[in-house]
């Protein structure tokens with residue numbers, strides 16, 4: 001028990017003093033996850049919208065696959081990305097393994113299906129409501145996609161936040177492709193795993209507190225967005 | 238927009254529409270000349286909304302065809318607009334809803350704001366320009382839908398019960414607006430359950446019953462001397478679905 005309160009006190013002082021190691025790890029985590037979510041949004045938003053709008057053979061199968069990919073175990077993603085990036089793998093020559101770039105790729109692979117699947121749902125519901133009106137107004141398919149993404153913006157930001165939550169909390173994928181190298185690829189989750197196994201609870205606990213705060217902030221933002229949507233649009237977008 | 242060659246007359250030949258083997262409209266044929274106002278009448282479920290959506294090109298007929306006969310026919314869809322029975326408002330301000338319609342028709346940005354303001358003014362919505370369209374009342378949304386459809390200056394305007402949820406004063410205002418749109422030379426195809434309104438606005442009546450065209454006659458004749466038994470019952474307020 002004493003161990004725990006000591007560790008907790010040290011953890012707090014690490015945070016309050018902006019401990020350099022801790023700050024470095026937090027900043028790398030944010031950089032990796034935010035970049036991964038950005039990549040996932042750039043791919044997942046139009047992909048989800050296209051799945052919602054276009055009828056093509058194999059569409060239902062594609063939707064099932066994207067939905068299933070939402071629940072991909074991070075370690076499996078890590079393994080696959082590892083195999084792709086390893087020296088003998090197809091992307092080996094890029095030399096990305098055990099770098100932040102590799103971690104960004106792994107998290108983007110993990111988050112893109114989440115963004116795409118949630119986007120498809122949002123856009124499909126919106127399209128059911130808008131289709132005849134947009135066709136009547138003369139919207140081209142490309143224009144319609146843009147309109148649906150814009151009009152679904154509140155729900156879509158929530159989808160992207162969900163993706164960010166998943167990326168920043170995941171440990172298996174970044175551990176495998178990043179290697180948890182001090183000062184290079186060490187992020188919050190992998191550091192916690194390592195420090196706990198070494199018995200150094202203070203840093204682990206400090207990072208844990210920050211992760212929880214981050215999760216609260218993300219969910220707070222999502223609820224604020226829902227509230228705004230209700231107020232300005234009469235209903236959830 | 239006004240100088241484009243006419244897309245009318247509208248010709249409907251042997252039009253039919255079925256869903257899952259259920260025949261909802263059959264053997265509908267008529268022609269509508271330019272600058273006319275046709276009122277599509279009939280009891281609930283007669284197929285009025287379906288007919289408007291087929292004519293506007295939103296639905297593909299299962300038999301027969303809808304064709305535009307004028308010199309501008311190849312661009313027919315760009316010169317029509319429709320107000321739906323249930324207005325669909327985009328999740329943005331009232332003004333932005335109109336601006337959006339104008340931008341889809343390729344109206345340059347610098348002309349859009351004055352056209353938007355004019356359309357809002359005509360529909361009595363200037364004070365609500367900045368309000369999110371979806372928090373407007375049902376009647377306000379219906380007027381906004383009409384303003385949006387009119388803003389693009391269509392040659393042919395389809396109106397599906399445009400005054401269904403309006404109070405008497407707003408109904409009168411919207412009828413006046415429709416009258417002015419008509420006076421500008423717009424061809425109007427409209428449905429209503431308000432027979433007084435049909436008398437006031439119609440040049441001709443297209444009367445549907447159970448998915449069939451029962452009569453298409455000049456409005457005056459329809460009300461004074463309906464040809465079919467169904468139409469007589471309908472005018473007398475006795476026709477049930």
Ligand SMILES: Nc1ncnc2c1ncn2[C@@H]1O[C@H](COP(=O)(O)OP(=O)(O)OP(=O)(O)O)[C@@H](O)[C@H]1O
Pocket residue numbers: 256261279280281282283284285286287288322
């Ligand atoms: N997609 C559809 N699938 C099955 N039935 C449909 C479909 N669309 C319309 N119908 C049916 O077709 C009939 C005609 O519908 P429509 O909306 O044209 O009626 P309406 O004349 O506009 O009636 P109202 O006066 O109530 O607006 C109705 O019985 C309706 O239930």
Ligand SMILES: [Mg+2]
Pocket residue numbers: 285286287322397
């Ligand atoms: Mg109807």
